[in-house]
Amino acid sequence: MKTRFLFPRKFIWIGWIAVIVSILLFFLNELPFFNLKTFAMINNEVFRDTEYFKLIQDNLQFEIASVLLIVGLIFIAFTKVKNEDEFTSKLRLESLLWATYINYGLLILAIMFVYGLGFLNVMAYNFFTILIVFIIRFRFVLWKSFKSEKS
Amino acid sequence: MKNTLKVQRAIKNITQEELAKQLGVARQTINAIELNKYVPSTVLALKMARYFEKPFEEIFILEESD
Numbered sequence: 001m002k003t004r005f006l007f008p009r010k011f012i013w014i015g016w017i018a019v020i021v022s023i024l025l026f027f028l029n030e031l032p033f034f035n036l037k038t039f040a041m042i043n044n045e046v047f048r049d050t051e052y053f054k055l056i057q058d059n060l061q062f063e064i065a066s067v068l069l070i071v072g073l074i075f076i077a078f079t080k081v082k083n084e085d086e087f088t089s090k091l092r093l094e095s096l097l098w099a100t101y102i103n104y105g106l107l108i109l110a111i112m113f114v115y116g117l118g119f120l121n122v123m124a125y126n127f128f129t130i131l132i133v134f135i136i137r138f139r140f141v142l143w144k145s146f147k148s149e150k151s
Numbered sequence: 152m153k154n155t156l157k158v159q160r161a162i163k164n165i166t167q168e169e170l171a172k173q174l175g176v177a178r179q180t181i182n183a184i185e186l187n188k189y190v191p192s193t194v195l196a197l198k199m200a201r202y203f204e205k206p207f208e209e210i211f212i213l214e215e216s217d
Contacts, residue, residue, distance in 0.1 A: 083177030086192050145179040148186070 003089070007079040015075030018068045025065035034061040066127070073131040081142060091141050099134035153212045157185050159203045174198050 037057055044050035081088050106129065110122040160170060167181045174181075176195065183189035191199070200207045 083179070085176040085180050086195060087177065087180035087183055087189055090189065145183060148179065148182050 003080060003084055005078070006084070007075055009080055009082070011075040012079045015072045015079070018072030018075065022065040022068035022072060025061055025068070028061070030059045030061050032059075034059050034064065036060050069128060070131075073128060073135065077131050077135050077138070087145075088142065091145070092138055095134055095138035095141060098137050099130050102133045102137075103130040152190055152217055153187065153214055154184060155210055155212070156181070156199070159199075159205065159210055163203065170202075173202055 035057065036059075037055055038060060040051065040054055040056045040058075042050065042052055043054060043056050103126070107122075107126055110119070110126075114122050160167070165173075167185070168178050171178045171181045174195065175198075180189065180191075180195075184191050196207065196211060200210055203210060
């Protein structure tokens with residue numbers, strides 16, 4: 001079936017590599033290698049005036065890791081599956097709806113029940129939860145339909 | 152909507168896998184249609200009618216609730 005907006009199958013491996021590299025970067029201590037000059041649209045550090053549109057020096061390890069993780073998860077989530085057809089399209093859309101509901105359900109719970117600095121963590125996880133929930137749910141229903149009895 | 156896909160398949164004596172191949176879809180799709188878990192698109196339904204050489208209404212039947 002002709003599908004628009006989906007990545008070719010090979011991208012799933014690129015996605016996994018990106019995710020693994022990004023997880024490594026998250027868990028390593030800040031490496032001096034990532035101390036780089038970068039362009040900041042807004043830079044407001046505590047006890048300093050806010051700067052706009054300036055070149056600044058910063059450690060970019062977490063920024064690079066976050067971008068890699070998002071791109072990797074998107075590749076894993078939205079590559080074509082084997083035997084792509086109208087039924088898999090429907091499963092994909094359903095899973096996306098499902099993931100959106102779960103993601104915002106969890107976010108509402110976190111808004112109500114998580115206070116203080118912990119909420120910053122929640123916001124950080126929330127960048128990725130929608131994609132992760134989608135991947136799990138979509139792969140699960142694909143697997144289930146694959147397993148379904150030949151009758 | 153009900154369908155007689157399983158019966159049609161039995162008449163032609165072909166497996167889900169072969170039918171899926173003929174129609175260019177996945178085996179799971181045929182299975183989901185037979186289990187009434189999935190309503191095929193008009194294009195796929197018409198392909199089925201053409202493949203089985205049967206009128207559309209003989210393969211797909213509306214129910215009261217539709």
